[in-house]
Amino acid sequence: MAEIALTAMAHSYEKEPAGPEDYAIRQLDHVWEKGGAYALLGPSGCGKSTMLNIISGLLAPSEGQVLFDGKPVNHLSPRERNIAQVFQFPVVYDSMTVFDNLAFPLRNSGLPKAKIRERVNEIAEVLELEPLLHRKARNLTADEKQKVSMGRGLVREDVSAILFDEPLTVIDPQLKWKLRRKLKQIHEQFDITMIYVTHDQLEASTFADRIAVMYEGRIVQFGTPTELFENPNHTFVGFFIGSPGMNLIDVTRCPGGVQFGNTRFPLSEGVMKRLAETGSDNLRLGIRPEFIELTEPNPDSCPAIVEDVEDLGTYQILTAQLEGQGLKVRLSEDIQVERKQVVHLHFPARWLKLYVDEFLVEASP
Numbered sequence: 001m002a003e004i005a006l007t008a009m010a011h012s013y014e015k016e017p018a019g020p021e022d023y024a025i026r027q028l029d030h031v032w033e034k035g036g037a038y039a040l041l042g043p044s045g046c047g048k049s050t051m052l053n054i055i056s057g058l059l060a061p062s063e064g065q066v067l068f069d070g071k072p073v074n075h076l077s078p079r080e081r082n083i084a085q086v087f088q089f090p091v092v093y094d095s096m097t098v099f100d101n102l103a104f105p106l107r108n109s110g111l112p113k114a115k116i117r118e119r120v121n122e123i124a125e126v127l128e129l130e131p132l133l134h135r136k137a138r139n140l141t142a143d144e145k146q147k148v149s150m151g152r153g154l155v156r157e158d159v160s161a162i163l164f165d166e167p168l169t170v171i172d173p174q175l176k177w178k179l180r181r182k183l184k185q186i187h188e189q190f191d192i193t194m195i196y197v198t199h200d201q202l203e204a205s206t207f208a209d210r211i212a213v214m215y216e217g218r219i220v221q222f223g224t225p226t227e228l229f230e231n232p233n234h235t236f237v238g239f240f241i242g243s244p245g246m247n248l249i250d251v252t253r254c255p256g257g258v259q260f261g262n263t264r265f266p267l268s269e270g271v272m273k274r275l276a277e278t279g280s281d282n283l284r285l286g287i288r289p290e291f292i293e294l295t296e297p298n299p300d301s302c303p304a305i306v307e308d309v310e311d312l313g314t315y316q317i318l319t320a321q322l323e324g325q326g327l328k329v330r331l332s333e334d335i336q337v338e339r340k341q342v343v344h345l346h347f348p349a350r351w352l353k354l355y356v357d358e359f360l361v362e363a364s365p
C-alpha cells in the first residue's frame with residue numbers, strides 16, 4: 001500500500017500542446033493517501049482514464065511527477081509499481097478454472113502453495129465465488145467473469161493500490177449494488193488504497209470516503225460526499241452532484257448583495273468583501289433544490305409560479321418560475337401544490353452560494 005502523489009503533473013496527447021484545451025489533464029498537484037477509498041467522478045472525456053493510466057504506469061505523463069511514498073515512479077512499469085487494475089470489461093483466462101485465475105497473480109509473485117490456497121479461498125468467500133472455483137472461466141456469465149476479474153485485483157496483499165475503471169458497467173443493476181457494498185467491505189477489511197473511476201455519483205458516494213470530481217482535465221473538488229453536496233466549490237460540482245442538480249442563477253451586483261430582476265439576495269460581509277476584490281461580471285448564485293423552502297408571504301419571501309410538479313414517490317420536485325427563472329424545489333410528498341399556483345419561496349442565507357467565474361466565493365475572515 002502506498003501514498004500516491006502527483007506533483008505539477010499534466011498530460012497532453014498532442015506533441016506540441018498550444019494551450020490548456022490541448023491537455024487531457026491540466027497541471028495539478030494531488031495526493032491519494034495510503035489506505036483511502038477514493039472515487040474519481042466526472043463526465044465522459046474529463047480525463048478519468050488518463051489519470052488512472054498515469055497512476056498505474058500504462059501512460060507516462062507529459063509533465064510532472066508521480067510519486068509512490070515519496071519516490072518518483074515515472075519510469076516504472078505497472079508491474080514494477082505493484083498496481084492492480086480492474087477494467088470495465090473482464091480480463092480472465094477462459095481456459096483456466098476460477099481458482100487458477102485467482103491464483104495466477106500470486107503464483108507469479110512466487111508465494112508458497114498453502115498461502116496461495118488460503119488467500120484464494122479468502123477472496124472467493126468475500127466475492128461469493130466459492131461454488132465456482134473449479135469451473136472453467138469460459139463457462140461463466142459476464143457478471144461472474146467480472147467478479148473473477150475483481151478477485152484477481154484483490155488477491156495480492158502486497159499491492160500499492162487497486163484501481164477500478166468503471167468496473168460495474170457489465171454487471172446487472174441488482175448485483176451492482178451488492179458488489180459496491182462488497183468492495184467497501186473489502187476496503188474496510190484489508191485497508192487497501194483504492195481509486196474507483198465512475199461517472200455515476202451514486203456509485204461514487206456509496207463506495208468512496210472522498211470523491212475527486214473531474215471536469216475538463218482538472219480536479220475541481222476533492223471532498224466527502226457531504227462536502228460536495230453542501231458546499232460545492234465549482235458550479236460544475238453543484239450541477240453534477242444531486243438529482244436534480246443545484247439551481248444556478250445569473251446575477252448582478254447590488255448594494256449589500258446580488259440581484260436578478262427585482263429580486264435581491266443579501267450576502268454576508270465576508271462574501272461581499274471577496275466580491276469587491278474581483279472585477280468579473282460572471283456571477284452566479286447557487287442553491288440546491290433541497291434547501292429552498294415554501295413559506296407564508298413575508299418581506300423575505302419571493303413569489304413564484306408553479307410550472308410543474310413531478311411526483312417521485314417519497315418526495316416531489318417542483319419547477320417554479322421566479323421572474324422568468326426556472327427553479328427546482330424539492331418538497332416532501334405531503335405538501336399540496338398545483339400547477340399555476342403562486343407559492344412563496346424562501347432562500348436561507350446559509351445555503352446561498354455565490355460563484356465568480358464558476359468558482360465558489362468563500363467569505364473572507
Ligand SMILES: Nc1ncnc2c1ncn2[C@@H]1O[C@H](COP(=O)(O)OP(=O)(O)OP(=O)(O)O)[C@@H](O)[C@H]1O
Binds near residue numbers: 013042043044
Ligand atoms: N489515446 C488517446 N489519444 C488522443 N486523445 C485521447 C486518447 N485517450 C483519451 N484522449 C482524449 O483525452 C481526453 C480525456 O479522455 P479520458 O478517456 O481520459 O476521459 P474519461 O473521463 O475517462 O472519459 P470516458 O468516461 O469516456 O472514458 C478526451 O478528450 C479524449 O478524447
